[in-house]
Amino acid sequence: MESSRKQRWRQLQSAVDPGLRWMLLVSLLLHLLLPILYQTLWFPTKERVRPTVYRVNLVNKPVKNPQAGRPEAVLTKKKKSPPKVKLKSKPPKPLPPKPKPPKAKPKAKPVPVKAKSRPAPKPVIKSKPVVKPKPAVSEAQETALQRRLQQLRDKQRQEQAEKARQAKLDMLRAAVAAESRQVESPVRNAPVGSVTGKGDQVGVDERDYVREFITQQWRLSRYQLNTRNLEAEVVLVYSTSGKLLHYRFERKSGNEVFDSSLLRAILKSKDLGQPLQQQTEFDVTFNLKDMLDKP
């Protein structure tokens, strides 16, 4: 009886009962099992978590260690006030003399018609037989000459049309530039950088820049593919001047259409149009869903 009492007292005082230790083990197994079931059995078709969406503005230069900020933000610099032009009061230039109007010729005086003036008899011109001059060049040469002239005329017309088109384009560009200057950026006070940037350089992340650049060159109709869950990994080596030196597919998506479209986009992106800090190897993953969803 005494031993039984002592045993009960000890059990009451102990921090962890022997039975509870086993249950702790069972609970631990349950907690480990739950995530495994979550990942495999309960949600087998769950798509993997998509990577963070990066927005890269191709205007800002790519840097190695971008700072935290917005890629599309406007790089604000202190505007230098334009040098004031001292206006010297100059005497107004004398206007060029107006050309004198040409003197009006004196009107011809009317000649009184003499009455009963007989008209002079018309001289009779005898038609002489026309003698055709012998052509200096042959018929074929003439035709060739005409054709050449026509070609020249066409060319001239095309050049004129092209000039007119260019002028129109320039005018439109100037109009767009003027309009964009008027539009105020909604993020003008935000720092330029990458959303996940941790460095201290002003600019966008090089990798994101390259991905965005290639994505912009990428052309593929969404109707050409019946799945959106495709992903390919490509290693790209760009030189310091931003030229593509080498590329290789680290992992293909397995879909011929998507892979070939990606290859075309990479080949179109031979020149980044921006110099890089150094020759860099980029390991870029292209996700079809991301690329299609891009506005």
Added chain:
Amino acid sequence: MFDLVLQAGPVVKLVLLILLYFSLVSWAIIFYKFTVVQKAIKESERFLDFFWSKKRFDLVGQGVKEFANSPLATLFREGYHEMLQLKKKSVEPSDNGDFLTRMDTTEIVGRALRRATTQETHRLEKYLTFLATTGSTAPFIGLFGTVWGIMDAFHGIGKTGSASLAVVAPGISEALIATAIGLAAAIPAVMGYNHFLNKVNVLIGEMDNFSQEFLNIVERMERGS
């Protein structure tokens, strides 16, 4: 989902670890209490059948070892033991007059039964306080993690100058997972606490009833002898 946990900040990770500990221990207590209470209820029922089927205490005393997990059997053991002690004293009374001989047997046995009841109640209620603590504090701990995570997210928004959904959503999602896990730890703990408290109260009632019955029998025996 696991990426969210891995991407979270250190404070949120610490909060998640604390909540995981709470959940782990809570479930262990729930399982343990379930087995203990179930055994106590079943063995008590069997013991009552056994007790009323026997006419003598000594016969019950011989078979009581089979009901190790029943609180009623423990009560009987304590009371019967006390009775035997009193009987020994009454057979061999001391010359000077021991204080036990002067006291009422029923009172002494009743005291022993009350002590046993208290001891059994403590045994049955052990660890239930942890469930109550988990149920009441886990949501708040989770909420703390969420608030901290959202603070962090807003700090990031301020740093990047961007308030688009792509920037705001991951931070808030990371933060909200702390509240979700806090609730996931608290809900079973509260349910378990209420369930076991009810079962323990039922057993305490049974113990009180049994004590009264036992004392009545002792009283009758005293008066009959």
